[in-house]
Amino acid sequence: MxxxxxxxxxxxxxxxxxxxxxxxxxxxxxxxxxxxxxxxxxxxxxxxxxxxxxxxxxxxxxxxxxxxxxxxxxxxxxxxxxxxxxxxxxxxxxxxxxxxxxxxxxxxxxxxxxxxxxxxxxxxxxxxxxxxxxxxxxxxxxxxxxxxxxxxxxxxxxxxxxxxxxxxxxxxxxxxxxxxxxxxxxxxxxxxxxxxxxxxxxxxxxxxxxKEEKKLRKDLEQTKQAVARLDKLIEDLIKEEMERAARSKKGESVVLSNSFEENRNKFVWPVSSGFVSQKFGRQNHPVLKGIVTQNNGVNIQTTENEKVKTIFEGEVRRVAFIQGLGSTVIIKHGEYLTVYAGLKEVFVRSGQRVTTNQEIGKVFSNNEGVSELRFQIFKNTTALDPQSWLKNM
Known part of the structure; x- marks a missing residue:
């Protein structure tokens, strides 16, 4: 028993x-x-x-x-x-x-x-x-x-x-x-x-x-040209910032860089809703066979008029309009840069200090009703995968 x-x-x-x-x-x-x-x-x-x-x-x-x-x-x-x-x-x-x-x-x-x-x-x-x-x-x-x-x-x-x-x-x-x-x-x-x-x-x-291959290829070419203009804008700014850093004291920049790095995997999305429509790196075209594109960040498809927010405090270093993509805001965080491309309205100006989660603009919607933000993170000249930095992405 x-x-x-x-x-x-x-x-x-x-x-x-x-x-x-x-x-x-x-x-x-x-x-x-x-x-x-x-x-x-x-x-x-x-x-x-x-x-x-x-x-x-x-x-x-x-x-x-x-x-x-x-x-x-x-x-x-x-x-x-x-x-x-x-x-x-x-x-x-x-x-x-x-x-x-x-x-x-x-x-x-x-x-x-x-x-x-x-x-x-x-x-x-x-x-x-x-x-x-x-x-x-x-x-x-x-x-x-x-x-x-x-x-x-x-x-x-x-x-x-x-x-x-x-x-x-x-x-x-x-x-x-x-x-x-x-x-x-x-x-x-x-x-x-x-x-x-x-x-x-x-x-x-x-x-x-x-069946619309011809139009898709034309749209792809236009997007490539617009992205190339964005890449050139970022490249020129990075070169300018590195020259500026060589002439200035590095104390504040190091502190901000360290703080940015400590928040890895904790950053909130730059938009409140949406999903990653194109990932970082080389990606196959969703329809055109054999076509591969290079993405230096992530594309986030969201809703119309979605507000775009900064993921971290920093200084606005560039506000520019790029044909085919809309307006772009680039923010410096020490050695890091965050890029927000595809805006129809911008609420900040170059040289302005911004705080975490501050609204900087609204997402642009194209003639097909697609509202998509291109978001990128750079450390000096190196493009980083935002999905390894943002929380729950």
Whole structure:
């Protein structure tokens, strides 16, 4: 019996530990799911803006690609929740099995005790047992034994009641978990159907855009020329700043640089909503096969009239208009520069000191309804990947 009770306790404590871990993981999954749903709302708004201006645009495809990505994350989160519920149901079933076995054993033992008690219940038998003791000490010991035996029967009855209550609790828990699982499975089915529909729309849009290759190549060439003008602006400014640094004291610049570096992975996005529409480095064109572009930062597709904010304190070193990209603001943070290109309005001027999260302008929207910020980070002449600096990007 002791071995059985030990095994039961080990199983229950083990399952409770796993349940605590599972609850933590479930909370994380539910948080991720909520974040996915919020992100989906953002992307849906961007898709609506781009498709309202012009059907079948590259911006719409980029937003739709992101929408598919967020939908896949949502389905994955739901599947993760279902998997955890399966584990919880399985654990409860294991506990119920052991509790039922233990309950049977307790009842058998209790039955044996009752039978023995009935045999010994005759007052003559009890007195004979007591007074047949060979000494007073032995009589006291026998009396104590009889009292302990009565207490043991009561304890055994209490154990049966507790096990029955524990068993009932786990049966109810399983019912609740099965209801949760059924609800999640229906949710998963719905979201899977949504995913299939989105992918069909995605494939259809790609095929449509492939037929517009001539226009896409023309747009790409114009973008390349505009980016080249931006690169030249940045290159000239970096050269100018390095010459300035060589002539001036480095104390303040070093402090600001160190502070900037300490905030790596902590910087907030320069816009409040949106997604990375083009990553850092060499990227394949989403439609044109064999075409690879170089990006010295990240492109963030966002909503119309989105406010652009500084990611860190510093000094505005350049405000310029670039044909094909709109206005650009470049801010110096010691040895670092942050570049915000693709603005239609600018709220700051060259030489102005700015603070973290200060609004510096609004994002420009092109004739296809695409609102996209080009964001870059440089350390001296080296272009850095903003996704390794910004928080949750």
């Amino acid at each position: 002791n071995a059985g009770r030990s095994a039961l306790l080990l199983l229950i404590f083990g399952c409770l530990s796993f349940a605590a871990l599972a609850q933590k993981t479930k909370a994380q999954l539910q948080k991720e799911k909520q974040q996915n749903l919020e992100k989906i709302k953002e992307v849906e708004k961007i898709i609506e803006e781009t498709s309202t201006q012009k059907k079948n645009s590259l911006g719409e495809l980029t937003a739709l690609n992101q929408r598919v990505n967020e939908q896949e994350k949502l389905v994955s989160s739901i599947k993760g929740e279902v998997g955890l519920l399966d584990n919880e149901i399985s654990d409860n079933n294991d506990i119920i099995l052991v509790l039922e076995e233990d309950l049977d054993e307790l009842k058998k033992e209790y039955g044996s005790m009752l039978f023995a008690a009935q045999k010994a219940n005759n007052s003559t038998t009890r007195l004979t047992f007591l007074f047949s003791a060979k000494s007073f000490d032995q009589l006291v010991m026998r009396l104590r034994y009889m009292n302990q035996y009565a207490d043991t029967r009561k304890l055994q009855a209490d154990q049966i009641t507790k096990v029955q209550e524990e068993l009932s609790g786990h049966v109810k828990e399983i019912r609740v978990r099965r209801e949760e699982k059924a609800k999640l499975l229906n949710e998963e089915l719905t979201e899977n159907n949504n995913l299939v529909s989105l992918k069909q729309k995605q494939n259809s849009l790609v095929k449509t855009l492939e």
